[in-house]
Amino acid sequence: MRDMGAQRLEEAAASCVALLRTxxxxxxxGTRASRLEWSCRRTALHIAEALMRYSGQLAARAQERYVPFELPLDEAPNGELLRAVETTQRLLCxxxxxxxxxxRAYHPYPFGSANPEGFAAMGVAEMLLHTHDIAESLGVAYEPPAELPEFVLTRIFPHVRPDTDRWRTLLWATGRGDLPDRAPLTDWRWNNNIVLPTDRLTLQxxxxxxxxxxxxxxxGGFDWAEGGPFEGTREAAGMVTKAxxxxxxxxxxxxxxxLRRDDGRAVGGMGFHGVPDEDGRAEVGYDLVEAARGKGYATEALRALAGWALAHDEVTxxxxxxxxxxxxxxxxxxRAGFVEAGASGADGVDETETVYELRG
Known part of the structure; x- marks a missing residue:
């Protein structure tokens, strides 16, 4: 999967600035920006500040807090604000x-960090959504190219069911619009992906x-070890797509x-077959590329994933x-602490299979 982050940022900036130039x-x-407490001018300045801040986070590899940045544009005319948006977008690209x-670098929502693709998606979101806020207040229509809200939704809104109209979906997901059969949102956050570290691996x-x-x-955008990804990982990815x-x-x-920490190469996949059932049980599955087997990677990863899952109150x-x-x-x-549980052939399990369980 080719990295599209910088290209999407460039497309979003072109769309944003073209509309706001009009x-x-x-x-x-003197005009309040739609549902925000800011003026349109302050909203445009925020776009540039956000892009600058994201650039600083990634460049500095900040891990605990935001790198301090401030743009001295309090008295700048509208046109200069748009030039600042173009400039900070280029920096982030x-x-x-x-x-x-x-x-990864620090960002609070929701797991404390984001990778370059996540920062790109947040940058695109800042431009699209706040251009919408300004345009709506000034009485002009704004509709970005369809691939831009698609890029944002599939990176930082994984929990939102996409409607056929991706732009309307993104507006609904950020409390800016309505969708049929969905209640309006008044509280929302975007959702950068999770990372779980172990001694030798990173579970991304x-x-x-x-x-x-x-x-x-x-x-999937990963640099795989020879022979990867294995078929089980592809099947699990299909389950994620369907969900x-x-x-x-x-x-x-x-x-x-x-991901191996020493070289960044992907050696396998591990995850869940779905959310916990009504009894709080969740099924796990995994596979490794053949070249990575026999090194203890699966056990190390499973211990980390199990600890993460069992820390949730809903998982028993x-x-x-x-x-x-x-x-x-x-x-x-x-080795990860699971024990045999139940009889083979029970609960829909094939007689050739064994059920193992780890309780919290």
Whole structure:
């Protein structure tokens, strides 16, 4: 999957500035920006500030807080604000293009960090949504190219079921519009993907965009070790895609790709078959590329994922269903603390399979 972040930022800036140039001569300071507490002028300045801040976060590899930045544009005319948006967008594009894909920097929502693709999606969202706010207040129509809200939704709104109109979906998801059969939103956050570190690995949550690419035969944006991704990872990605399209995907119970920390290469996939059932049980599954097997990676990752899952109040137990003849996989779950549970053939389990359980 080719990295589209910088390209989408450029397209969003072109769309944003083209529209706002048509109303550059209007009173931005004296007009409130739609549902915001800011004026149109302050909203335009916020776009530039956000893009600058995201550039700083990634460039500095900030891990605990925002890098302090301030743009001295309090007295700048509207046209200069638009030039600032163009300039800060170029800065963010340059940082994204020169930052390795798996680098992460601080952002609070919701798990404390974002990768370059996440910062790109947030930058695109800032431009699209606040251009909409300004345009709506000044009485002009704004409709960005369809691929831009699609890019945002599939990266930082994995929990939102996409409607056929992606732009209307994004407006609804950010409390700016209505969709049939959905209650209006008054509180929302975008959702950067999850990362769980271990000694030798990083478990990176797979976004709907990456899942769709993996399911279709692509690499999902990961640099895979030889022989990867394995078929089980592609099947799991298909499950994520189906859950996302159905509006039932929850990222914390989705798919994770296992990345080696020493070289950043992907060596397997691990995740859940869905959200916990009514009894609080969630099923886990995993696979590794053949070249990465026998090194303890699966056990290390499963211990981390199990700890993460069982820390949720709604999870009472994890289960793994394994072919009886798959001795290596049975050893993995045993080393991770799972024990055999129940009789073979029960609860829809094939007689050739064994159920293992780890209780919280």
């Amino acid at each position: 109303v550059e001569d209007r009173d931005w300071e 340059a940082v994204i293009r020169t930052t390795p894909a798996q680098v 949550g797979v976004t709907p965009a990456a899942a769709a690419d993996l399911a279709a035969g692509g690499d 996302y399209e159905g509006g039932v995907h929850r990222p914390e119970f989705g798919l994770f790709v296992l 137990a994890l289960i793994a269903v394994i072919d009886r003849g798959n001795t290596p996989s049975r050893r993995v779950v045993s």
